[in-house]
Amino acid sequence: MPASVSTAPTTALAPRERILATAARLFYAQGVRATGIDQIIAEAVVAKATLYYHFPAKTDLVRAYLARRHDAWLGEFSAHLAKSRRRGLPALADALGRWFESGDFNGCAFINVTAESAEDEWRQISCAHKGALRELIAGRLDPALSPARRAALSAQALLVVEGLIVRYQMTRDAAVVDEGRALLASSRWVRTRASTSAASKGFTM
Missing domain, CATH: 1.10.10.60 (Homeodomain-like)
Structure with missing residues (x-):
């Protein structure tokens, strides 16, 4: 971004x-x-x-690269979110769409680095980046939701966001954004189980 x-x-x-x-x-x-x-x-x-x-060492350079990417990407993604006319989770698709159209899109830098190497440090850095993105997503949710509900919904929305990034990287198809926006606007995919025992039986759409 x-x-x-x-x-x-x-x-x-x-x-x-x-x-x-x-x-x-x-x-x-x-x-x-x-x-x-x-x-x-x-x-x-x-x-x-x-x-x-x-x-x-080259690892020092990669570490500095990821730290810079983390700050820059989250900053620009937040700016794109602020420009969206939509409220809530569908705005995530709008922000991603602006990134995809930026001209230099080549997927998620953190996914790319993690996929290239089995180095545990890169995995940990990438997980921390995704954790920060999840917190940003949680900020789009109704503050009246319970902490458990917010955690569940932000985790599910993050999966959609990650899927959109990878899918667009593979296809370069603008329809991916529309499909993702529709999914994020749907109430069906965010349903959570009322109890741990029910959740253990699997997620049902």
């Missing part, structure tokens, strides 16, 4: 910022594994010693 970054290095930026901006663009566009340190050095126009001074 963060705005596209020019492929040309911005040499006016401080070296650390230039390295991170370049790495972020490349990691998101082509993946962490496919992006080598030499490519980052060349496109950021820095010396190898400068890169390793700021980021001693």
